[in-house]
Amino acid sequence: MDRPLISHPANPFGADPLHLEDHLEGVANRAQTLGTGPTSEQLYTLGWLHDFAKAPPQFQSYIRQEYDGPKAEQQHARMGSL
DSSP states (O other), X not given: OOOOOEEESSOTTSSSSEEHHHHHHHHHHHHHTTOOTHHHHHHHHHHHHTTGGXXXXXXXXXXXXXXXXXXXXXXXXXXXXX
């Protein structure tokens, strides 16, 4: 059985952990409020994409404190900045 992707080990809104899909949807909805028309849709898409680098197995293992591979592969910021 596959485990759900997580964004944060502890969810500030109560559930533990914060699932990646819930985090991305929340950010996308908040980002969308910053614009109107087509800009609003673009901001929504960017909100969904901003943490895509948390999906790889290396990061998921790292955030669950199970990772024992190269340090460079545990971080999401470098890939996410692309």
